[in-house]
Amino acid sequence: METRTVAVNQYILAEKKRRAVEQRDNFTQQNTFVVNLVSSPGAGKTSLLQATARFWKDQFRVAVLVGDLATDRDAERLRPYVPVEQLTTGGACHLELSLVQQGLSRLPRQTYDFLFIENIGNLVCPASHDLGEHIRVVFLSTTEGDDKPGKYPKMFRTSQALVITKSDLLPYVPFSVEAAIADARLIQPEIHPVLTSATKDEGIKDWCRYLENAREATLRAASQTGAG
Amino acid sequence: MHEESLIRTLLSQVEDIAALNNAVAVELIEVEVGPLSGVEPLLLQDAFERLKEGSAWPNAQLSVQQIGLDVLCKYCQRESQLRDFRFVCSHCDSAELQILRGDNCRLLNVKLQVNNSCV
16 A cells, blocks of 8 residues: 555646536537626626617527526516526526536527526626636626625626616615726726616617627637637 | 535546546545635635545545735736735736636645555
């Protein structure tokens, strides 16, 4: 009997990361732009998706995978607008790629221009899990406070866009849009901010244009490198 | 919860390594976590103690090493270690930084007991 030390020196999530990269390449090849939506519970992800679907109407083919611990309430809210599959995690605090792939297989078989993955409301755990998305968008509602970004550095560092929701409540809450954006930029200088209100249809056009441009840029870059 | 999922992935990795080396026991698993890994070392240790009971190696130990958040400045090309998640180069104040280390959880080494005759 002897003792042997095996040097591994590998990220624990390396294999999951590899599978996520593969899934992302698949999405790119199908021209499907995938957006992972993250926030604390109740920030307004589902409401903004409803407004997004209303804005685009038949302009783009959109599908949604929506994650929750229990119930299919969010899926029911989205079903009048787009093909949607509910991913229920039981108790798990975040979505993982395997759940997303299961959901994908249940969606109607067709090509989508946009796939939204609405993550579990949680600003911590979803930050560590690549779901094969092209961009991660973090939502922050005006009722949560403008000092949140600094408290959840990983989530804000790994997000490409910041959607501030419920702008219609700004007159009633002590929330500074400038302070929230400045705080987020200390962690992620390149984060793209959008101010929205789903109930008043404010900023929806900016948000949709941002997505359309991001999709175009991603697909163009992929076709240039030949990877797509 | 999230730490448990990480430990499950880790244990299955260690099982592969043990099988590959014909190990009869796993003594020590050494991992490294950074400030932006999304993992709390104490919770990781707790999750390991809970989950190793049901694993093939109930006597294995976990050693968690904490490292800093190291970045490379894309502007001045120098490295620095960030404090308090303020993403600014300590040499030139640029915010264009690439993370080198500290945003992940890494399996460093696995110490095994192997049976000589099997190798």
